[in-house]
Amino acid sequence: MDALDVDDLVAGVLAGNRRAVARAISLVEDGRTELEDLSAGIYARTGRAATVGLTGAPGVGKSTLAAGLVTKARSAGIRVAVLAVDPTSPYTGGALLGDRVRMQEHATDPDVFIRSMATRGHLGGMALAAPEAVRILDAAGYQLVMVETVGVGQAEVEVAAATDTAVVVMAPGLGDAVQMAKAGILEVADVFVVNKHDREGAGELVRELRQMLHLGAARPWDPPIAQTVATTREGVDALWDAIQAHGTWAVETGARDAKRRARLLAEVESLAAERFREAATAVLERDPHLAGEVADRRTDPYRAAAELVRRSRADR
């Protein structure tokens, strides 16, 4: 399978072949044009997996919690995939070695798939790459797909918000609830976890978080706060139950389908905007005059953008 045959790749993904799945996710990482045919080939077979996002500051214990949740899923007979989305760096090459070590207990289980994904080549970054990779794992028959993000910022929060159940992980001493609120993370959380619950300041963090949550308007789902010590697996059962409870609620009320539909439309809009951005880049490259006008401050960016829209629309 060295020359890329997309039909073979689609067949491999749909059959749950691990090498095909890995190869397909590499296509997403690199932003290859074959993605469109791959997407067309698998799309009808997606929408079956439950998706869970795990987000939180570095060092809160997301990967250890993910390993615990994988164990719970496997004991329930559920095939599970973990996707660690990593806006990668040449210094690490996208290999989250520490995370892989923490996942080692699952390394030989054929029904567990673990993958770090960099998004260097993908236009639109991880916000567009992650949903496509999730669909590949979904189409390959993983019933639960967990998406772990590295970093806590606007883009990472969006990736977590694009899953069925967004889990926000905190730990005492690593940024307080107010800091999390600043990152816009409270609104998207369906389940909170205060990990390292045996450490000083954990009780205070839980109280602070409860207060913040009650400041906002009442929401149809009141996010529970699970308290865990991921390294000893304490509280992981309760966290699993909280995730399941949110999933059941979301399916029964129709909230899940409404959220999925809204995020699919947003994705289509973003993909269209990215295609258009490529067209705009091509126009600018062919005609450096407009670029010079902006650089020399004869035209401001908004007026230049309007002109670029006009020219790119005409450019077919």
Next chain:
Amino acid sequence: MDALDVDDLVAGVLAGNRRAVARAISLVEDGRTELEDLSAGIYARTGRAATVGLTGAPGVGKSTLAAGLVTKARSAGIRVAVLAVDPTSPYTGGALLGDRVRMQEHATDPDVFIRSMATRGHLGGMALAAPEAVRILDAAGYQLVMVETVGVGQAEVEVAAATDTAVVVMAPGLGDAVQMAKAGILEVADVFVVNKHDREGAGELVRELRQMLHLGAARPWDPPIAQTVATTREGVDALWDAIQAHGTWAVETGARDAKRRARLLAEVESLAAERFREAATAVLERDPHLAGEVADRRTDPYRAAAELVRRSRADR
């Protein structure tokens, strides 16, 4: 100035009127259509300010460092603005109270402007809102504009990378150098700071950081690592000097102008893509059929995006 007169606003900004500057930044926050005229009115008067980005995990001491740098700037007779970019939350209302307290010593100085900016209404989020707000401060005559981001993720790294000198702040115990590398932050840093240098683990963090930096390919500018205790102002002089040294190097080698030109073009492309996204949204709203096709999995997102591009181009 209750009804919005953009000409008055432009004149006020160019005259350095604080109320006009505050009002103009509010326009950016809300993504108001008047932005285009404002941008056109001030653009010729921008490009004079030096810009410095401050990014790092919550709790590393960015705001205290910023306060120290403001003091240094003022003692050199430089007018300075600090913009804290905050993907805001209804829970905090975008008010970074703690940060404002830390900046209190400068509150009455007419040559210091401090502002938290939320980016809720701005299409394209903080990556497009921040440069416009920086231009307003630049046009108002602030000679140094510091941009502080909250959160460490892909979008925040992009905002920092869009300044002349990107300063990355770390502290022992708050995510190690490997974690920062994961967020893609090492590549964009022009100056590193290890703050809270009196704490355990600081020396190790500096060593670890040096190692990571030497793993990558040699770069034309070798980022120095400043060591500070922001609360006592220890090391802030050396940090200020490191920032100045980078600025001088970048001006002399032409690296600054090349970076500014590249980011202006990227901004124009993004603005064009966002305008197009609005057109695409309008097409989808007028014709819910395409949305239904995707939701019902008869058309995959890439094919739907291609169709949307076709229709939006025709839609004038």
